[in-house]
Amino acid sequence: MRLTQRRPARPLSVLATIGALFLTGCGTQSGTPGGETGSASGSRTIRAQQFMQLTEVHDETGMTLLEGPVFGEDGGLYVVDVTAPEGRPKVMRVDVRRKTSRSVHTDGRGAYTSAQFSPYDGRLHLSDFAHGEIVSLAPGGGDPRTVFSGDVDGEPMNPDDIAFDPRGNLYVSDSRGLSEGTARGRVVRIDRKSGEATVLADDLAAPNGISFDPDYRGLWFSELTENRISYLRLDEAGAVTSRHTAIRVDGGIAQTDSIAVDADGNLYQGLHGRAAMAVFSPHGERLATVELPARAKGLESATNVAITPGGTRAYLTVSGPAGGYLYTFEALAEGTRQSNGG
Template sequence: MQRPPARSLSALLAIGVLILTGCGTQSGDPGEEAAAASPGRTITAQKFMRLTQPHAETGMTLLEGPVFGEDGGLYVVDVTAPEGKPKVMRVDVRKKTSRAVHTDGRGAYTSAQFSPHDGRLHLSDFVHGEIVSLAPGGGDPRTVFSGDVDGAPMNPDDIAFDQRGNLYVSDSRGLSEGEAHGRVVRIDRESGKATVLAENLAAPNGISFDDEYRGLWFSELTENRISYLSLDEAGAVESRHTAIRVDGGVAQTDSIAVDADGNLYQGLHGRAAMVVYDRHGERLATVELPARTKGLKSATNVAITPGGTKAYITVSGPAGGYLYTFDALAEGTRQSNGG
């Protein structure tokens, strides 16, 4: 595809993110009302470091997709970063430093995951409907998947891998029209064939395997619900049901991560907080920022240190893009990277 001029690209990125996150649909401060109706304990996350400031070209910054690599680095994407600014960053959590890993003039990357098959970092391009991959330390970009699925283009949001390296994608198709045309799509590692596992969904966003790889949790942004897909060994759907209804007020369900005990960490867009449920749907905790924190509107995603309990949330708003930390309820695993 021909590369659009810089000004057009910036507009495209900003529009794509507004579509993705439903920005402009929230008003007021839902924090106190939602917390008052929420059972479970409150966990206060602490500021770790600022990674980005709002970009002049796009008017915003939005951090997503935190994922730990084999090198111990925490990789984070900035959905709205313009050409020339880091679209993928590597954070050294011991030194509290970050460096650019990748930028380009086209992609609007909304998630990141390392493949268990080839170790490459996979990114979902929401605006252009593609999955691309990078070498583990950055570089060597490749297009893994592009094109229509069952005759319709994708808006891939979050991604997850099974143990064999097959890819599962939350497709937010229909969000811009307010229509329930979203899907969960499986992309076969060997053939590249895309199969629709669930459809007619309301802007699916978060997606993660459970702790035993028996099924997928996925959230629907505009319905504030989490559903569960039970899968067989071949990755086909055995059953599907609504598992959890999230009382978020004006906040909406964003990305999902799962810890070693099977607990779900549900990010929120429109409120800088995260809710934690057990596998049976009981609300265990709410992760909040310190009182009087200003300028941060969304806690989209989380990664928990593999084999440890230190968790890192991506938090964004007019004040910039930050990492906040808290102690998770159980250790981190591959599913604990929020996709």
């Protein structure tokens, strides 16, 4: 997630770690939301429209980065700002009807790169990339708890995105090795009852996006520095039965970021380094590209998306020197739990 600094940044303890994520990579016509045109590749171009600005570049960190949009049971859209300093909202709740936002959580330590609500206890879970932890909050904020911390198979984690299965077990994309440019990343399963961490896939090139398919039969994950999306077939116990590279993303200078999946199984692949999102069928066909209007300046990455549960209105997190924004468009199918791009 490469963000250009607008002004000199005063160093924070977390930026030495999280900076690697940004530097390595965690002309259209305007129209109505969901407006579409053709493209040279034959896929559709969907025109996203500005919904609201949530953040500005922070003086303390020299950047802002929105991530992890997720709808709560209360109808609110929860969004994290990865680089927010202490005292600024690190987790926000957006009222999409009123176009207002409020702070849900801040602290002096975390660098939160994703958010998901657990289907087991309803708590909001956050991945702290810089400190290798998963923490949780009460549904409306407050009552912070550490869900997981420590090494996995003797190696620390850099948890990026997260996903839950229906029983509340947690699946994490571990971007370990990103700062060194080495393929040491992993997909890790954390058992809800025991807290035991199991490596499902390893030797990965900075895994980032992670999401189940609609039937929870398999897990999609993207690798940032290889621009590819892979598929893990899982059994009922969450063990891997097969793995293969499913989609190679022609991103040019852009790289594969977070993933969300709609009710039809279509994949919404965020792009780091380009304010756009690629949409694929589960069979690998490029269905559409979500683009911003040409007038949108100073926005460099479209990291993630959440599709309204039971509806098709999608909210895209976009960031850059101009600040952090939500853009909206009409998705190809309805939103479900997996349509929140954890």
